Amino acid sequence: MSIRLVLVDDHAMVRSGVRTELGAAADIEVVGEAADVPSAIERVHALRPDVVLLDVHLPGGTVRPGGKEVLQRCAELISADPEQSPVRFLALSVSDAAEDVIAVIRSGARGYVTKTISGPDLAAAVRRVAEGDAVFSPRLAGFVLDAFGSGAGEVASVDDELDRLSAREREVMRLIARGYAYKEVARELFISIKTVETHVSAVLRKLQLSNRNELTRWAADRRLL
Amino acid sequence: MVAGVAAGVARHLSLPVGAVRIAFVVAALGGGAGLVLYIWLWALVPSWEQPPPTPAATGVASSIAAGGSAGTLPGPHGVASPAGVPGRVPPAPVSTAHPVPVPAPGRRSSTRIGDLVVGGMLLAGGLTVLGSQIGWQVSLGATLPLFVVLGGAALVYTQLDEVQGTRWALSGPSGRGAALRVGLGLLLVLGGVLLAVIGSTDVAYAGRVLAAVAAMLGGVLLVLAPWGIRFWRDLGLERDARARESERADIAAHLHDSVLQTLALIQRSSDDPAMVTRLARTQERELRSWLYGGRTRTADGADRKASRLHERVDEVAEDVEDLHGVAIDVVVVGDRDLDERGEALIAALREAMVNAVRHAGAPVMVYVEALPDAVEAFVRDRGPGFEVGEVPADRHGVRESIIGRMRRYGGTAAVRSVRGEGTEVRLSMPDATGESREDRGDGRGDGRQDGTQEREVVR
Numbered sequence: 001m002s003i004r005l006v007l008v009d010d011h012a013m014v015r016s017g018v019r020t021e022l023g024a025a026a027d028i029e030v031v032g033e034a035a036d037v038p039s040a041i042e043r044v045h046a047l048r049p050d051v052v053l054l055d056v057h058l059p060g061g062t063v064r065p066g067g068k069e070v071l072q073r074c075a076e077l078i079s080a081d082p083e084q085s086p087v088r089f090l091a092l093s094v095s096d097a098a099e100d101v102i103a104v105i106r107s108g109a110r111g112y113v114t115k116t117i118s119g120p121d122l123a124a125a126v127r128r129v130a131e132g133d134a135v136f137s138p139r140l141a142g143f144v145l146d147a148f149g150s151g152a153g154e155v156a157s158v159d160d161e162l163d164r165l166s167a168r169e170r171e172v173m174r175l176i177a178r179g180y181a182y183k184e185v186a187r188e189l190f191i192s193i194k195t196v197e198t199h200v201s202a203v204l205r206k207l208q209l210s211n212r213n214e215l216t217r218w219a220a221d222r223r224l225l
Numbered sequence: 226m227v228a229g230v231a232a233g234v235a236r237h238l239s240l241p242v243g244a245v246r247i248a249f250v251v252a253a254l255g256g257g258a259g260l261v262l263y264i265w266l267w268a269l270v271p272s273w274e275q276p277p278p279t280p281a282a283t284g285v286a287s288s289i290a291a292g293g294s295a296g297t298l299p300g301p302h303g304v305a306s307p308a309g310v311p312g313r314v315p316p317a318p319v320s321t322a323h324p325v326p327v328p329a330p331g332r333r334s335s336t337r338i339g340d341l342v343v344g345g346m347l348l349a350g351g352l353t354v355l356g357s358q359i360g361w362q363v364s365l366g367a368t369l370p371l372f373v374v375l376g377g378a379a380l381v382y383t384q385l386d387e388v389q390g391t392r393w394a395l396s397g398p399s400g401r402g403a404a405l406r407v408g409l410g411l412l413l414v415l416g417g418v419l420l421a422v423i424g425s426t427d428v429a430y431a432g433r434v435l436a437a438v439a440a441m442l443g444g445v446l447l448v449l450a451p452w453g454i455r456f457w458r459d460l461g462l463e464r465d466a467r468a469r470e471s472e473r474a475d476i477a478a479h480l481h482d483s484v485l486q487t488l489a490l491i492q493r494s495s496d497d498p499a500m501v502t503r504l505a506r507t508q509e510r511e512l513r514s515w516l517y518g519g520r521t522r523t524a525d526g527a528d529r530k531a532s533r534l535h536e537r538v539d540e541v542a543e544d545v546e547d548l549h550g551v552a553i554d555v556v557v558v559g560d561r562d563l564d565e566r567g568e569a570l571i572a573a574l575r576e577a578m579v580n581a582v583r584h585a586g587a588p589v590m591v592y593v594e595a596l597p598d599a600v601e602a603f604v605r606d607r608g609p610g611f612e613v614g615e616v617p618a619d620r621h622g623v624r625e626s627i628i629g630r631m632r633r634y635g636g637t638a639a640v641r642s643v644r645g646e647g648t649e650v651r652l653s654m655p656d657a658t659g660e661s662r663e664d665r666g667d668g669r670g671d672g673r674q675d676g677t678q679e680r681e682v683v684r
Contacts, residue, residue, distance in 0.1 A: 179590030
């Protein structure tokens with residue numbers, strides 16, 4: 001069964017470019033497109049795709065960035081529903097601003113990739129998200145390490161499990177930040193790819209649920225990744 | 226003859242100046258109507274060389290005048306007559322009344338002359354007091370208030386003139402000064418009136434008069450308040466609009482200087498893919514740093530040498546990108562100041578980047594992390610890879626510039642290359658007091674696989 005995908009971006013050029021690049025992947029089918037916040041919400045509700053490729057900055061909304069509003073207004077589709085498979089969002093953006101990244105991830109996106117990603121990599125990321133895993137680009141991994149404090153000394157002072165990364169998760173993040181693919185990470189750490197995916201999903205959950213207020217402040221302070 | 230009003234009227238009505246003046250004088254002698262008319266004309270008719278009123282409020286006088294006689298009358302070019310008429314003194318005494326619009330030195334100079342008038346008035350007041358003390362036959366009650374009032378009025382009017390020139394910009398140091406002086410002038414006028422009232426009547430009566438005057442003033446203020454508030458709000462709106470306008474102009478200018486120029490360059494060199502890539506990449510970087518603020522790396526930032534780790538890594542990566550036209554993805558975690566050991570790491574990192582873009586091409590990924598006791602850096606490419614042991618001994622790139630340099634400063638360097646999968650250079654520079662990262666036992670970096678050539682060079 002192919003993956004049904006909705007493409008949300010306000011630039012027609014980008015949409016057609018992504019369409020072309022994903023055209024090479026036989027198992028991914030682009031079923032709809034949207035150019036702004038209202039039409040994106042409408043399309044996603046009407047089509048119930050497996051994956052939404054979501055641009056972070058979208059016109060037509062009341063919340064900034066626009067991608068965040070789409071995620072918020074589609075929240076009931078993201079949460080696991082026993083009857084139907086959930087809709088999963090993958091953020092695709094050129095934005096480098098840390099606040100934008102944190103905004104879409106914390107609103108429920110399963111990953112964040114930049115528009116410089118190659119076609120095959122994007123297809124792989126879509127597949128991964130469709131399976132319910134998280135997609136971390138090197139940049140996002142670096143962001144996580146920075147936000148959660150890479151220094152070993154800082155970890156001891158935080159007690160909530162959500163507010164820190166385990167040593168293994170940190171290792172996985174570091175390798176991803178160094179540009180390793182998941183399977184290379186698995187080989188490097190002598191673990192299975194499935195375990196890598198588990199670690200990455202755990203990190204994503206922490207990133208979404210942690211109420212560690214440094215996270216938000218960090219993102220605001222540090223406007224550049 | 227005093228403020229050039231006669232000359233202005235003469236020009237407007239195409240009559241000889243002399244006739245107009247005579248008419249004024251006659252009217253003034255016969256009951257003072259000419260004098261009143263003269264003063265009104267002076268106050269309400271815009272002067273010839275006054276800058277054309279801008280759409281929004283330029284000042285009370287000119288907007289009223291625009292309603293009445295929106296004419297362009299010749300300005301104050303009359304002959305100066307130092308007859309002690311308060312307030313208005315022509316900015317620059319021109320020899321004769323000349324109906325030709327001569328570019329006047331502007332109103333600003335009137336302030337200084339106005340100041341002289343104010344000083345003169347106050348001095349005259351002081352002299353009157355002094356004179357009465359030494360038995361001079363002066364009616365103190367009549368003259369002192371007169372001088373005080375005239376001085377205050379002169380002060381207010383010159384200030385209004387000045388402020389009007391700067392579009393009522395009552396903010397900023399000069400604006401505050403002007404407001405202060407207007408207030409002072411008003412105080413002088415009020416004081417003079419009070420002096421006159423109290424001096425001529427008994428105190429109880431003066432009190433009643435003052436109360437009545439205060440009530441009247443309050444009523445007038447009440448009536449004028451809405452108008453005044455609207456005036457200020459319009460002014461604020463206009464200022465906001467202007468700020469937005471200038472911001473947009475800034476953005477437009479920036480886009481023109483950077484993006485449009487680059488697009489033009491790209492069109493011209495469209496047959497050179499490497500050049501196009503380089504131009505686009507450079508422009509992207511520049512625009513990003515401009516949009517997302519943070520570090521202000523502009524064209525003039527080239528000579529500035531950054532001393533923080535993050536900035537230096539970005540800087541070096543940009544240099545290498547520019548030189549070779551290959552994109553480098555940089556991820557930096559943490560930040561810290563750089564000492565000379567840090568600089569050595571940066572130099573080795575640069576060499577590793579150059580090797581990667583030269584032998585492997587995009588994508589090149591750089592990851593730098595500032596740890597509590599060390600700085601680690603990784604350069605990874607997905608090129609063809611090579612046998613580390615087979616690198617000829619005379620190749621200095623890796624051996625000298627990377628490994629040798631790191632060793633001299635007490636760091637470590639390792640090169641790991643897998644045929645067909647790419648190469649990774651790892652650099653680690655511990656702090657001067659810290660021990661090497663290899664002792665931390667974090668299980669990283671020892672994953673030797675089949676077909677992997679790895680060499681930890683210095684421990």
